[in-house]
Amino acid sequence: MKICVCENLNAKKPLEQSLKELKAAGIEAVEIGCGGYPGNDHANAEILLNDDKAFAEWLDTFKRCDMELAALSVHGNCVHPDKEVAASFEKDFRNAVLLAEKAGLDTIITFSGCPGDHPGAKYPNWVTCPWPDDFLKILDYQWNEVLIPYWKEAAAFAEAHHVTKIALEMHPGFCVYNTETLLKLRDAVGPVIGANFDPSHLVWQGMEPAAAIRMLKGAIYHVHAKDTKVDAINTARIGVLDTKHYGDEINRAWVFRALGYGHDAAWWKDLVSNLRLVGYDGVLSIEHEDSLMTTDEGLSKAVAILKEAIMKEPKPSTMSWA
Numbered sequence: 001m002k003i004c005v006c007e008n009l010n011a012k013k014p015l016e017q018s019l020k021e022l023k024a025a026g027i028e029a030v031e032i033g034c035g036g037y038p039g040n041d042h043a044n045a046e047i048l049l050n051d052d053k054a055f056a057e058w059l060d061t062f063k064r065c066d067m068e069l070a071a072l073s074v075h076g077n078c079v080h081p082d083k084e085v086a087a088s089f090e091k092d093f094r095n096a097v098l099l100a101e102k103a104g105l106d107t108i109i110t111f112s113g114c115p116g117d118h119p120g121a122k123y124p125n126w127v128t129c130p131w132p133d134d135f136l137k138i139l140d141y142q143w144n145e146v147l148i149p150y151w152k153e154a155a156a157f158a159e160a161h162h163v164t165k166i167a168l169e170m171h172p173g174f175c176v177y178n179t180e181t182l183l184k185l186r187d188a189v190g191p192v193i194g195a196n197f198d199p200s201h202l203v204w205q206g207m208e209p210a211a212a213i214r215m216l217k218g219a220i221y222h223v224h225a226k227d228t229k230v231d232a233i234n235t236a237r238i239g240v241l242d243t244k245h246y247g248d249e250i251n252r253a254w255v256f257r258a259l260g261y262g263h264d265a266a267w268w269k270d271l272v273s274n275l276r277l278v279g280y281d282g283v284l285s286i287e288h289e290d291s292l293m294t295t296d297e298g299l300s301k302a303v304a305i306l307k308e309a310i311m312k313e314p315k316p317s318t319m320s321w322a
Contacts, residue, residue: 001275001276001280001281001282001284002028002068002070002283002284002310003026003027003028003284003303003306003307003310004027004028004029004030004031004070004283004284004285004286005022005029005030005031005286005287005299006033006038006073006285006286006287006288007019007022007030007031007033007042008038008041008073009287009288009299010022010042010295011033011039012041015042015058016061016064018042019061019062019067020065022067023065023067025299025300025303026307028067028068029067029283029285030062030067030069030070031071031072031073031222031283031285032069032071032072032073033073033074034092034096035074035076035091035092035095035096036074036075036076036089036093037075038073038074038075040092043058043072043099045092045098045099046095048099048102049095049098049099049102055102059103068283069103070105070107070282070283070285071100071105071107071108071109071167071222071283072096072103072105072107072108072109073108073109074092074093074095074096074108074109075109075110075111075169076088076089076092076093076110076111076113077089077111077113077114077174078093078110078113078150078154079113079114079146079147079150080114080115081116081119081120081121081122081123081124089113093108093110093154094157096108096110097157097158097161098161100161100162100163101161101162101163105163106163106164107163107165107166107167107221107222108158108163108165108167109167109169109196110166110167110168110169111168111174111176112147112151112168112175112176112181113147113150113174113175114126114142114173114174115141115146115147115175117141117142118138118141124174125138126172126173126174126175126177127139128241142175143184147175147185148185148188148189151166151185151188151189151193152188152190155189155190155192155193158192163192164192165192165194165221166192166193166194166221167195167196167221167222168182168193168194168195168196169195169196169201169224170182170195170197170198170201170202171198171201172201172205177201178205178207179195179207179215179216182194182195183215183219186219191219193219194220194221195216195219195220196222196223196224197209197212197213197216197220197222197223197224197275198223198224198226198287199212199224199227199228199271200224200226200227200256200262200287203227203228203230203254203263204228204240204253204254205240206240209271209274210270210271210274213274213275213277213278213280214277214278216278217278217279218278220275220282221282222282222285223275223280223282223283223284223285224284224285224286225259225284225286225287225302225306226256226259226286226287226288226289227256227257227259227260227261227262228255228256229254229255229256229257229261229262230253230254230262231252231253231254231255234251234252234253235254238253240254241253242254246289246291247291249291249292255290255291255292256289256290257290257292258288258297258298258301259286259302259305260301260302260304260305261292261301265308265309268306268309269308269309271309272284272309272311273311276311276315284306286302286303286306288302
């Protein structure tokens with residue numbers, strides 16, 4: 001495994017400066033945003049797809065900085081009920097697939113998206129309970145009339161352009177938010193659909209990431225290294241479904257934290273070990289969303305945890321003592 005980073009944390013810096021700083025910090029690979037919510041500051045697909053000189057210079061920047069380009073992220077909601085919004089995300093997704101093909105990458109990271117509750121809806125509707133029965137009707141519409149048909153077509157497009165791994169981040173607010181919903185969509189669409197395994201979103205739902213990793217064996221295509229701290233006092237009072245602003249840390253049920261501030265190094269070692277047990281040997285991509293510390297400090301602390309947790313040598317074929 002390699003230590004990676006969601007590079008959009010340095011979006012306002014020139015790409016080469018960002019890569020040099022990340023290399024000095026101990027980063028070996030980067031995940032580059034090329035549209036959707038991550039933005040496209042360091043990978044404007046429309047330019048790179050149509051300007052071969054710009055594309056060659058872009059690729060050469062990674063080589064000069066001795067930095068692996070691991071994947072492209074284009075998180076969005078391509079099934080948004082507002083057709084203009086959906087079309088914008090869809091354009092970014094397809095451009096990301098084409099850019100990945102041009103760059104020789106096989107992995108795209110995104111969200112499943114969430115439709116509205118009927119064809120004329122204006123906003124997404126994330127269903128969290130089965131009763132009253134209206135909610136089950138919404139789920140039937142979302143999955144069978146929108147989500148599955150969309151991803152069947154999108155997956156076929158991706159595979160036609162040699163992108164064989166669409167890593168969906170399991171994220172509340174979207175139809176795929178846990179292991180069960182990820183596998184449901186994968187079963188319906190095919191193995192091009194897999195997981196971007198981000199434990200931070202699973203922890204506050206009450207899931208045990210090690211158990212989720214084992215459930216997703218063979219379906220984990222990318223991993224985000226991000227932590228969550230569940231506030232036991234606030235959760236005891238209000239539960240985990242919390243819509244307060246992320247900046248209201250002291251009153252929230254949970255907040256995103258840098259690695260080591262939600263769970264200790266032993267917990268991360270166990271997570272990495274379970275990833276190895278199911279055969280994952282890709283990158284661990286640090287996503288800094290800790291509102292209590294700067295990007296530089298959060299990144300350095302995350303790198304320290306991962307350096308301690310990652311096993312660099314290949315898994316032995318036999319036990320040394322046997």
